Amino acid sequence: MIPAGFEYYRPSDITSAVSILQEHGDEARVIAGGHSLIPMMKLRMADMGHLIDLQDIDALKGIEIGSDAVTIGAMVTQHELITHEGLSNAVPLIKEAALLIADPQVRYMGTVGGNVANGDPGNDMPGLMQCLNARFELSGPDGVREVAAREFYEAAYFTAREDEEILTRITIPVPAGGTGYAYEKQKRKIGDYATAAAAVMIGGGTASVAMTNLADTPIWSDAAGAALAAGDVDGCVSAMMGAIDPVADNRGPIEFKKHVAAVILRRAIARAQSRAS
Amino acid sequence: MSKMHVKMTVNGKEVEGLAEPRTLLIHFLRENLNITGPHIGCETSHCGACTVDLDGKSVKSCTVFVAQAQGKELTTVEGLVNEDGSLGVLQEMFREHHGLQCGFCTPGMITRAHRLLQENPNPTEEEIRFGMAGNICRCTGYQNIVKSIAAAADTLNAQKEAAE
Numbered sequence: 001m002i003p004a005g006f007e008y009y010r011p012s013d014i015t016s017a018v019s020i021l022q023e024h025g026d027e028a029r030v031i032a033g034g035h036s037l038i039p040m041m042k043l044r045m046a047d048m049g050h051l052i053d054l055q056d057i058d059a060l061k062g063i064e065i066g067s068d069a070v071t072i073g074a075m076v077t078q079h080e081l082i083t084h085e086g087l088s089n090a091v092p093l094i095k096e097a098a099l100l101i102a103d104p105q106v107r108y109m110g111t112v113g114g115n116v117a118n119g120d121p122g123n124d125m126p127g128l129m130q131c132l133n134a135r136f137e138l139s140g141p142d143g144v145r146e147v148a149a150r151e152f153y154e155a156a157y158f159t160a161r162e163d164e165e166i167l168t169r170i171t172i173p174v175p176a177g178g179t180g181y182a183y184e185k186q187k188r189k190i191g192d193y194a195t196a197a198a199a200v201m202i203g204g205g206t207a208s209v210a211m212t213n214l215a216d217t218p219i220w221s222d223a224a225g226a227a228l229a230a231g232d233v234d235g236c237v238s239a240m241m242g243a244i245d246p247v248a249d250n251r252g253p254i255e256f257k258k259h260v261a262a263v264i265l266r267r268a269i270a271r272a273q274s275r276a277s
Numbered sequence: 278m279s280k281m282h283v284k285m286t287v288n289g290k291e292v293e294g295l296a297e298p299r300t301l302l303i304h305f306l307r308e309n310l311n312i313t314g315p316h317i318g319c320e321t322s323h324c325g326a327c328t329v330d331l332d333g334k335s336v337k338s339c340t341v342f343v344a345q346a347q348g349k350e351l352t353t354v355e356g357l358v359n360e361d362g363s364l365g366v367l368q369e370m371f372r373e374h375h376g377l378q379c380g381f382c383t384p385g386m387i388t389r390a391h392r393l394l395q396e397n398p399n400p401t402e403e404e405i406r407f408g409m410a411g412n413i414c415r416c417t418g419y420q421n422i423v424k425s426i427a428a429a430a431d432t433l434n435a436q437k438e439a440a441e
């Protein structure tokens with residue numbers, strides 16, 4: 001399992017990283033934790049001449065807790081998301097989801113930026129970020145821009161990020177006090193991607209619902225959230241079932257996935273409701 | 278591709294070697310440095326046999342390029358012995374409580390358990406199982422691995438208390 005060779009770079013600021021991306025175009029890729037990219041490179045499903053390691057860029061690190069929003073650097077690992085007390089208090093849904101990703105070793109390396117930028121429908125963070133209404137900051141040759149998580153995903157491995165842009169930070173509005181939340185995931189074993197997963201928030205007369213690995217992008221449904229906000233659980237589930245579009249694969253046939261999706265969503269709703277006050 | 282001059286600290290010693298950046302850390306350890314404690318079980322990020330401690334994190338060294346580990350501090354199962362070379366507490370407890378049969382998974386288990394106990398010196402059984410979920414064993418059924426780690430936690434805590 002040896003990947004193709006590459007030139008290795010470890011720049012210490014965003015500008016240098018962007019300029020290497022610019023110089024080499026689609027021959028270059030950034031590497032964060034490497035726990036999606038390296039397996040793909042080992043299978044030779046990804047191959048690039050220039051690999052830009054983001055680990056020395058301090059501007060991509062750290063978690064800031066504000067009163068209205070939290071900001072998370074792209075290079076923050078899943079392990080840090082789990083162990084950061086301020087973050088668990090401000091947005092407890094993140095820890096609940098991160099604990100269900102992969103296994104301890106992967107979580108020490110895997111980053112939030114890599115997880116949301118990857119574009120793999122199996123990744124848990126994109127749906128989570130849509131539920132939370134996060135915004136992604138992108139830095140590229142033309143400067144900095146922000147894209148809402150709900151607008152970011154176009155198709156499997158296709159996102160609104162341009163090849164020459166780096167995802168730098170993620171901003172998440174702090175949910176109002178008393179907001180109920182839950183992340184529920186069905187997987188075949190520890191370290192597996194979801195057969196179906198649901199992120200749910202309910203509070204202050206609103207609700208937000210997103211699901212993972214049931215289409216080629218995460219699915220956030222406005223209609224499902226509106227139904228749930230009005231207390232109509234069946235309406236929420238049926239709106240969501242209309243929005244997902246699973247395909248048959250080694251996690252099961254379509255009918256099974258739809259069944260599991262509805263069960264997981266109902267469980268997530270029940271837990272979120274029980275936590276709302 | 279040209280080779281890079283790799284430097285890192287492994288088990289307290291500075292080491293160096295020439296390797297292509299794409300070399301997996303596990304291959305560098307085993308083939309360039311002759312450190313064969315970390316094993317290759319799956320080579321696909323699933324089994325944990327290749328686990329090493331990299332700057333205070335348990336990582337699967339089959340899923341790290343040697344270039345990423347440049348300049349870092351590594352500990353492998355070889356580095357977890359006592360100063361006089363005798364078995365460290367975790368190693369001794371795995372021996373005493375039959376935490377291994379064939380032993381193939383053991384270096385990864387012990388290296389991972391080491392970091393787990395650094396972060397949580399008093400784990401419950403459930404916390405041990407959750408914390409060890411990235412390591413697969415095909416022999417023991419895990420029961421004795423959990424026992425070994427719990428016993429190591431008790432011994433380490435008793436040693437700490439005695440020292441205070």
Ligand SMILES: Cc1cc2nc3c(=O)[nH]c(=O)nc-3n(C[C@H](O)[C@H](O)[C@H](O)COP(=O)(O)OP(=O)(O)OC[C@H]3O[C@@H](n4cnc5c(N)ncnc54)[C@H](O)[C@@H]3O)c2cc1C
Pocket residue numbers: 029030031032033034035036037038039054074075100101102103106109110111112113114115117118122123124125165166167168191192193194322323
């Ligand atoms: C055994 C195993 C089980 C796993 N299980 C799960 C799971 O259950 N759920 C889950 O969500 N994930 C799972 N993962 C994936 C894991 O969480 C990855 O670490 C994560 O998806 C990617 O993060 P990374 O930092 O490793 O990114 P990398 O692998 O370094 O990068 C992934 C992709 O994103 C791009 N990228 C990375 N960072 C940036 C950035 N800042 N800006 C622009 N582009 C960027 C890279 O170029 C690459 O294309 C699993 C992985 C393994 C090995």
Ligand code: FES
Pocket residue numbers: 316317318319320321322323324325326327328337338339340
């Ligand atoms: S050899 Fe690295 S996880 Fe199996």
Ligand code: FES
Pocket residue numbers: 376377378379380381382383413414415416417
């Ligand atoms: S003791 Fe044989 S694999 Fe664990």
